[in-house]
Amino acid sequence: MFRMKLLFIKRIFITGILSGGLFCAVTAFAGVKAQSGCLPHTVVQAETDVAELRKQLAHWDKRYHTQGVSEVSDETYDQMRARLVTLEQCYGQQTPVRLPSSVRYTMKHPVVHSGVRKAASDNEVEQWLRHRKNVRIQPKVDGVAVSLVYSHGKLTHMISRGDGHHGLDWTEKARHIPAIPQGITTELTDVILQGEIFLRRDGHVQSRDGGKNLRSVTAGLLMRQANDEQLRELDVFIWAWPGGATDMQYYLNTLTEWGFPLTAQYTKPVSGPESAAEQREAWYRQPMPFAGDGVVLKQMPPQDTSRWQTGHNHWSLAWKYPVQTAVTEVRHVQFPVGRTGRITVLLSVEPVIIDGKTIKRVAMGSLAVWMKQRIHPGDLIVVGLQGHGIPKVREVIRKTETPPELYVPGKEDFHRTSCLTYTPRCRQQYLARLVWLGKQLGMNGTGVRSWGKLADHYTFSGLLDWMLLDEEQLKAALGKVRGVNFYRQGNAARQKPFSVWLNALGVPGKSPLPADWSLFRQESRLKTERNHYAQALEAEGVVASLQLQGVDGFTGTNPDSHN
Incomplete structure (x- = not known):
């Protein structure tokens, strides 16, 4: 054939x-x-x-x-x-x-x-x-x-x-x-x-x-x-x-x-x-x-x-090679906020095919990169593929004469210690924190959709409000199968070592971690970034929630010494 x-x-x-x-x-x-x-x-x-x-x-x-x-x-x-x-x-x-x-x-x-x-x-x-x-x-x-x-x-x-x-x-x-x-x-x-x-x-x-x-x-x-x-x-x-x-x-x-x-x-x-x-x-x-x-x-x-x-x-026919770049129109501009507060820019574009690959979205990288070009819906851009087939904006060909207004989040609003509690403005960073936390704790099958359903169904406020839900409440929000799975994964997460929990909470730095929270607070005073983050976790009730749940390392015991 x-x-x-x-x-x-x-x-x-x-x-x-x-x-x-x-x-x-x-x-x-x-x-x-x-x-x-x-x-x-x-x-x-x-x-x-x-x-x-x-x-x-x-x-x-x-x-x-x-x-x-x-x-x-x-x-x-x-x-x-x-x-x-x-x-x-x-x-x-x-x-x-x-x-x-x-x-x-x-x-x-x-x-x-x-x-x-x-x-x-x-x-x-x-x-x-x-x-x-x-x-x-x-x-x-x-x-x-x-x-x-x-x-x-x-x-x-x-x-x-x-x-x-x-x-x-x-x-x-x-x-x-x-x-x-x-x-x-x-x-x-x-x-x-x-x-x-x-x-x-x-x-x-x-x-x-x-x-x-x-x-x-x-x-x-x-x-x-x-x-x-x-x-x-x-x-x-x-x-x-x-x-x-x-x-x-x-x-x-x-x-x-x-x-x-x-x-x-x-x-x-x-x-x-x-x-x-x-x-x-x-x-x-x-x-x-x-x-x-x-x-x-x-x-x-x-x-x-x-x-x-x-x-x-009628006697000839041209057969073109695959294109290297494609002109496309920007349909939407989004500004996703990650768990650390980093703002990136994602363009939704008119679908085009480059080298056999359909391109619908193009990541621009940081907000600073977008600010240099200020691409809006309606602009025509040239898209090409870079290493590993990643689509990138090559140039802006035509700026629309009537650009729509965009809500552009500011760096002062989102940072490493922002959005440890839920607000509508904080939704993206808050959910990104939960996705990271679930992944680091080994909670399989707990992606952004599951976290979003729980946050909406029970009107979450704190980062660890999900730990207060019982099995029936989880099934009511996620369905029977997903609810049971989430309940079991959550129970297993409570048994994770102190060092794993610190990483799941997004504590900055890669130096060796102490055995429990009290020792961590003493050492973190010597490191400004860690100290600032630790203060935020305490102020937003995250540490208190972990103490209430009996998570090792937050109750004064040393989980890493248990054999």
């Missing part, structure tokens, strides 16, 4: 060609929504988001088209463009993307640059290959699409893809790129080649290095007025010879003889879905001389180039 034989986790991509890219149609593929369909927006919210996205993209486009500068990664730009198209399609607000007024595509392509449809799933690849023969696979090089026009063997024009019909005249740039032959040996009057100009990076591993924004760097070199010395680092991968040879081996040999060896090196036959998957995985993992965002499966295109169109063609 195809799905069982794939060498990598199944990836899902959004299909579609987006209009308006300078060099190639922007692909809506990355950061795929975990649930299909339109984004959960009201009409008013959608109108606002569309306006903000258009404004942001227009700014990036102007910088990109007029100065060759990209302020965001290629992957992020593609996803933002895809997001806009999705909103426009869902809410009927589609408008063409317009180039900055200073950019005009004036040079006509001899043959139209056709678009490539993107596979939405592995299954679509399988279906596409099922009824096709003589299929080849090539890497989808991450660069800038161009036409190279040779007349009587001499290079006469290099034209950017533009809108597929017309592009920019980059012939002068081609003169400074050694990898582009200025002449070829042929008896043909005219030769038209289509391919990708890219920044050569030997040893590039896509699965490890990602795109590194090399497409934008390449575009910048070609867009600048001056001829940068780095143009010498550019190379070209030819992926089409419109109207050329129909015999594949002759086709590849001829391109090599003309000075385009990469085409033969990276064009492989595929016998079916399994071999295509194996080659795709190999190119994703092994060193290559270029960045690539996937592979293209293709048959020989029609010889009659008048049938070629800028939209999707």
Whole structure:
């Protein structure tokens, strides 16, 4: 079975060609929504988001088209463009993307640059290959699409893809790129080649290095007025010879003889879905001389180039690599408080898939980290995976213009000795203390839900109020099975040694502990932090409760000396 034989986790991509890219149609593929369909927006919210996205993209486009500068990664730009198209399609607000007024595509392509449809799933690849023969696979090089026009063997024009019909005249740039032959040996009057100009990076591993924004760097070199010395680092991968040879081996040999060896090196036959998957995985993992965002499966295109169109063609299919980052919208911002009073920040986001993993929540770490960016619901952020697959915020792409008010807890309200008793404001830290206490005392099956039910059912006040409940009361709040288990676990906890109880209560410090509370209080006076914590435990009635329950070490006996 195809799905069982794939060498990598199944990836899902959004299909579609987006209009308006300078060099190639922007692909809506990355950061795929975990649930299909339109984004959960009201009409008013959608109108606002569309306006903000258009404004942001227009700014990036102007910088990109007029100065060759990209302020965001290629992957992020593609996803933002895809997001806009999705909103426009869902809410009927589609408008063409317009180039900055200073950019005009004036040079006509001899043959139209056709678009490539993107596979939405592995299954679509399988279906596409099922009824096709003589299929080849090539890497989808991450660069800038161009036409190279040779007349009587001499290079006469290099034209950017533009809108597929017309592009920019980059012939002068081609003169400074050694990898582009200025002449070829042929008896043909005219030769038209289509391919990708890219920044050569030997040893590039896509699965490890990602795109590194090399497409934008390449575009910048070609867009600048001056001829940068780095143009010498550019190379070209030819992926089409419109109207050329129909015999594949002759086709590849001829391109090599003309000075385009990469085409033969990276064009492989595929016998079916399994071999295509194996080659795709190999190119994703092994060193290559270029960045690539996937592979293209293709048959020989029609010889009659008048049938070629800028939209999707029927003879090729792109199969993208998994994305490295994803653009997503923040839905909620929470500020969990831990047992020691440490405040962290947790973002709930619109679900996205990165490297086969569905991301719904992103931890930002400490409150101080959040304060630097102040991320709110409605903001668009870029999320990536770090070590062990942990999602992290890479950057904030767009701040919402109407951020909602957030309750942000202050450090002065939560600290090591706060919330030893229950109040609504203290709920998170109070329950976190109980969860820690239960875990350290070996009370299995007493998680935050059980503690929360007890605290709510009996309106707890002190940290150890649960020790006053009998078996029937526990069953009334937790149910028969959980109640009996909790009762037994609680009885066993009462027999734990003094040192275990001190750790369960969260007493700071790692130095050796004395045998009982009176000795501990004498020693703790020499340690300010411990002394302060011990005073808080006494003031909040925790020590008195343990004495009342007869817990060893709090009644004057030495549990560690009992054998």
